Amino acid sequence: MNGGPGRPVPPRRPGEQATTQLPPVANQVQREPGLLTHREPDEDPDMYDDDYYDDDEPELTEDEERRLRKKKIWKRVRIASFVALGLMILGPILAVAIAYPLVNWPKPEEVAAGRNKTITLHWSDGSEMAKISQPGQNLTMLTLDEVPDHVRKAVLAAEDANFYENPGFDAKAIARAVWIQATGGSSGGSGLTQQYIKKATGQDDPTLTRKFTELVKAYKMSNESDHDTILTAYLNTVHFGRGADGMKAAAQVYFKKEMKDLTPSEAALIAGMIQTPSKSENEEYREKRWNFVMDQMLQKGWIDQTYRSSEKLPTPLNFEETRPAGLEGPLARVQQQVENEVDSDDVGLTMERAQKIGVDIYTTIDKNMQTAATDAVNAVLEGQDAELRTSLSAIEPTTGAVKAYYAGKDGLQGIDYAKGTIQEAGSTFKPFDLVAALQMGKGIGDTYDSTPRIINGVPIRNASNTTCGKQCPIKQAMIESLNTVFYDMVANDTGPKAVADAAHQAGIPETVMIDGKAKQTLTGKEGAAPNTGIAIGADDAQVRPFDMASAFATFASRGVYRKPFFITKIEGPDKELLYQHTDKSAPAFDPDATKSRDIADNVTEVLKEIPKKGIACANNRECAGKTGTHELADNASQNSKAWMVGYTPTLSASVWIGKDAGNVAIKDRSGNPVFGSGLPGQIWKKFMDAALNGTPVEKFPKPKPLGNFEPPKKSQSVPPSSVTPSSTTPPRSTDPDESSTKPTKPTKPCGIVGCPTTSTSEEPPPDPINRRDPTN
CATH class of the missing domain: 1.20.5 (Single alpha-helices involved in coiled-coils or other helix-helix interfaces)
Incomplete structure (x- = not known):
């Protein structure tokens, strides 16, 4: 082809040549539909994303962006x-x-076959003391028709009022428990079926796994048995306190009745104990739970308002009257203290579990010392007034172990005179005055005016047998038990609160349980500060005899406090160790252990002179201690209580003598008033000599002097006193180491269980009658 006339046409570049081989296509050929699984998207998916924006769209404002986010x-x-x-x-x-399908619920007959094993008590040397059983150990299985309707309903009201409506667990109760625990409270949320599973298996670990397994078992039990069967199993298994498993045994130990004879009110009290059976002897707790159960029964229509309003809290029989036979006489109280300790937070085992598995409990009680205590009491009180009551408690200062515990000859039939009663301590309380004085920098050589006089409006006097001059050193005043010195010391120097604090530091608990009620010690009415009468062991100076042995043990251990205990260890059926006591000692009188030691040693330096006057320990063994009495409120010539509390480096013992009536005279067989160095002192000496016979004779360490350790070598002039001497001459004491004085306020008559506080004011008005004081 030519490029024009007369010229050749240049060759075309590739791609520029015309395609003339095929005819032009008139219409676009239609595409074949693609498979859905491989089809490309027709549109960009990002255009629907929240973050996609068209370039032509305006930018979002901050509010719009925030709303979008x-x-x-x-x-x-x-x-x-x-x-x-x-x-x-x-x-x-x-x-x-x-x-x-993997879990099985415990069958009632299997639980009954394995219930309540024997508990074996051991002396401190490991030999067997006794085997004890508990209520219900041989209990026959109840059938539901044996359980009165009001008893069933009392139990349901106490633990699971909606039992017959739930499938083995109460979802609302569980949710409520979760909420209470999440907000800082405490609640279990377990329904009655779950409780049966827990009690029957003995598994109560606070874990989610255990809780879940328990719930599944309860659900399965509800599916495979009916509610009546479950309730029957529960009533045969649950623990009601006082060692009773099952309602039949509980009816006996609380009211000594057959179950069919219980009133709805009595059934409510027993049912209320299921939640915390270890508090069965706490009267305040019993009342709280009884009111809850009764209110639940009223709400459910199981009792009417008339019955609810007319009923008062039932009073269960004294446990000592209803418990099955175990140890008898004084040892019955030992068993009781051991059981209480098993249930305490210190051990954390509970008697309920101990009964279920069967355990060996190794006690601190020394067989020879326990025998010595009983023999000493029997020997000294033989032929004496049959109404005299006594207790003897002995504690090892270096450990806190209770080595002997004599709380009364009648065992569980009477009062526990060691830990179940509080009494005015008399002059045995004066060592705590000395502790308070030493803590503020004074020494046993410091002097006070010992003459009878009115101090802060209160007439105070001593016995006429004092050998001290007008200015008497504290050491000699303690030996002669001069009330004027110690009342002056507390009224004008230490203050009564410092004395109470010193006693608490030594081992007097701030709160004790007396007759099922919590009581504050060494305080005035409604917890007020004690008055000055505490200086001479009167008014607010009310303590348990057992606690005085513990407090004086702190002096013996050179200022180290150790909480008294009755159990060294507990072993399970296969000798596995379930509990082991550990020492938890601490300086008592000062955070500085050295200073606390020095204070205790200075107290001992004074107290070791007192037993030398008629009740010295045998074999020239060094002993320290203090006697005391509390006089009658209406007869200054007679005493209503008498004490001797003393110790060696290895043993501390407290002896108390009184009567159940409280405010009545205690006299020996000759009709003479009983003083601390009399019957109590004789019991104490006889016990200490026998208990320590054959043991090494140890001496007290020489004290590091604190303050004015030695009295002035020569008399010094004393500024005229602003106080007025009493003109009344006190009667002479019949006991050379006993002194007497006028109490801060007449003590009201009271029973042996505990005397009410007699005064709340710091300084009561003087009594116009100048009587002897209940201080020795």
Whole structure:
């Protein structure tokens, strides 16, 4: 082809040549539909994303962006919530479905066959003291028709009022318990069926695994048996306190009745103990639980308002009258203290569990010392007034172990005269005055005016047998028990609170349980500070005899306090160690152990002179101690209580003598008033000599002098006193180491269990009658 006339046409570049081989296509050929699985998207997916913006669209404002972000967040939260809700619903259902065929619930007959094993008590040397059983050990299985309707309903009201409506567990109760615990409270949430599982298996670990397994077992039990069967099993198994498993045994130990004879009110009291059976002897707790059960029964229509309003809290019989036979005489009180300790927070085992598995309990009680205590009491009181009551408690200062415990000859039939009664301590309380003085920098050589006089408006006097001059050193005043010195010391120097604090530091508990009620010690009415009468062991100086042995043990251990205990260890059926006592000692009188030691040693330096006057220990053994009495409120020539508390480096013992009536005269067989160095002192000496016979003779360490350790070598002039001497001459004491004085206020008559505080004011008005004081 030519490029024009007369010229050749240049060759075309590739791609520029015309395609003339095929005819032109008139219409576009239609594409074949692609497969959906491989089809390319027709549109960009990002255009629907929240973050996609067309370049032509205006930018969002900050508020719009914030709303958009919030919308995205809530969308994700909703999705997560739906997923979580699904898991919450389906997860437990799946877990229960998996666990259901794998668990078995305890059959009542199997539980009955394995209930309550024997508990063996051992002396401190490991030899057997006794085997003890508990109420219900041989209990026959109840049938539901044996249980009165009001008894069933009392138990349901106490523990699971909606029992017959729930499937083995109460979902509302569980949710409520979760909420209470989440907000800092305490609640179990277990229904009656779950409680049966826990009691029957003995498994109560506070773990989610145990709780879940318990719930599945309860659900399975509800499916495989009826509610009546479950309730019957529960009534045969649950622990009601006082060692009673099952309602039949509980009816006996609380009211000594057959179950069919219980009133609805009595049944409510027993049922109320299921929650915390270890508090069965706490009257305040019993009343609280009884009111709860009665109110629940009223709400459910199981009793009417007339009955609810007319009923008063039932008073169960004294446990000592209803418990099955065990140890007798003084040893019965030892058993009681051991059982109380098993139930205490210190041990953390509970008698309920101990009964279920059968244990060996190794006590601190020394067989020879316990025998010595009983023999000493019997020998000294033989032929004396049959109404005299006494207690003897002995504690090892270096450990806190109770080595002997004599709380009364009648065992459980009478009062526990060691830990079940509080009494005015008399002059045995004066060593705590000395502790308070030493803590403020004074020494045993410091002097005070010993003449009878009115101090802060109160007439105070001594016995006429004092050998001290007007200015008497504290050491000599303690030996002669001069009330004027110690009342002056507390009224004008230490203050009564410092004395109470010193006693608490030594080992007098701030709160004790007396007759089922908590009582504050060494305080005035409603917890007020004690008055000055505490200086001479009167008014607010009320203590348990057992605690005085503990407090003086702190002096013996050179200022180290150790809480008294009765159990060294507990072994299970296979000799596995379930509990072991550990020493938890601490300086008593000062955080600095050295200073606390020095204070105790200075007290001992004074007290070791007192037993030398008629009740010295045998074999020239060094002993320290203090006597004391409390006089009658209406007869200054007679005493109503007498004490001797003393110690060696290895043993501390407290002896108390009084009468059940409290405010009556205690006299020996010759009709003479009993003083501390009399019958109590003789019992103490006889016991200490026998208990320590054959043991090494130890001496007290020489004290490091504190303050003015030695009295002035020559008399010094004393400024005229602003106080007025009493013109009344006191009667002479019949006991050379006993002194007498006028109390801060006449003590009202009271029973042996505990005297009420007689004064709340710091300084009561003087009594116009100048009587002897109950201080020695």
